[in-house]
Amino acid sequence: MRTKPIATRLRTILITAFTFATATAAICGTRADQEATQAHDAKPAVVKFELLRSLHPAVQVKINDAGPYRLIFDLGSPVMLISGRAAADGGLITKEAAKKPAFFGMRGEGKVRKLEVGELVAENVPVMIMDHPTIKMISDFLGPVDGIVGHPFFARYKFTIDYPAATMTFTPNNHDPQNVMMLMMNRMFISRSDAAKRRVVPAALWGLEATKPDGDVEPGVDVARVFADGPAAAAGLQAGDRLLTLDGRWTDSVADVFDAAVLAKPNTPTNVSVRRRDEIVTLTVVPRTGL
């Protein structure tokens, strides 16, 4: 095998290892309707799925008009994977290229011009072309599976999953999916000194300080200070309150408070719950633009 740059190898290893957050194929005697796919004109688009005996939901997918192929719908996968066979049929690679042995089955990357899931059509979806070992294992026992529907597809929709009804629904949400490989490589190769400068940046100004003494393992953190004229003060927060949640998120550590504040947008009413004396009080803070 030709020597490839270490970064390329690492990419492949990462994809192989982490596509399925859990590749484990547990075996179960359960199975949903074999009938896969078919949607109605209704909005949102309805996609029937098949629950494989491995308990993975599978949908029928067309790749540049080729197929349909059966793909596992995997919320744990940051990437889309399609098999070499499906990629060749869809014109992404040649038939010869689809058969050559490859490091972890990785055959490159591409973009599917037209990816159809039931009646949904997604355009220009980035895919990894890969004969993933786990997919192969599942295919060997449960019949052909040609890949994984992952983040680059489902991030484009508001969608629902209902297992007992074996149904998903999709409505476009105009969200632009990020590229996971770039994120991962940045993380893997970040220098320690650069990493040390990374901050957790609240999205807005709250005007409070939270503390938690060492050894305090009770839920919540202490509100140590509430700055006059600030949003927290305006909402009625008081020093001495025990802050339990911020925007529905547990604040069991000071780090939790910051993590929750990263996602709480300025000028948006946000619920916080505090324990004050022996009462739980819910207050609405409108954090402001600032720092």
Place this chain on the structure above:
Amino acid sequence: MSRPAVRAIIPICLAAALLSVGARPQKPADPIGPPQRVPYRTSETLHMIVRAKLAGKGPFNFIVDTGAPMMFVTTDVAKKAAVEIDRNGWAKFEPMELEGGARLDRVTARVEDIFQIRGMNSLDLAGVRLDGVLGYNVLARFRMEFDLSKTAMNWTPLDFDPPLPTMLRGGASTPKELEAAGGLVQMFGAFRGGPPPKPTPRGFIGVELAAAGDAADARVEIKTVLAESPAATAGLRPGDVVTKFGGKPVATIADVLKHAEALGVDEAVAIELRRGTDDVKATIKTGRGL
């Protein structure tokens, strides 16, 4: 159960499965409660992470994963929650509380340090410590609504009790090469001297900012200075226009936030202001808070 043993049973497990097909027709299940808001965050690996407390311990971080046939927790979680692990590697947690309010009286999870989690944690790839994954036996109890442009999901509890996978001969199975891939990532992690340091809170200043002027003449105005905040100590006043922050010219709020991004706690930062017709320089010493 030891890893080699798990590997050894792979063929048995899967082959036996082919004999154990029991097509079980499913029918839609009714909701048994109102939709629950489930806040989540997207990890650096683009996984949806929800937090849960198990048996009152935690919170623990879980990947929402339809690629997992069941819930997995690490051995560390089992230890913290002080649960008993049965001889097949399963443990029951009573209750499971999801962040945001959803709750299950009891969940069964497989206790195993799966290689994906080990690998990701060794490099802190996800940006959060991962404690397991929520798979079919938890997810199928809800009609789940997702929208990655939002910060919370909605999960409606259903009148449905998903069967646990029949783990024939007690084993999970993973292709060997994947275990190897996980190992390689861990090795890479060790070679790098472990995960990089965790991000720390940005320093606190205590000003509310407002945009002023039009596109051609955009400027940033200080709208409020919080009493006794670092900004107040540094002498900043409402109405001041920020011209430079950290030595860099600024015209928009985004500029200020960007130049402040790497600011830690107890750090000094230079700020230049226009106050009326005066140019004012000040140094802010950041504090703790948000």
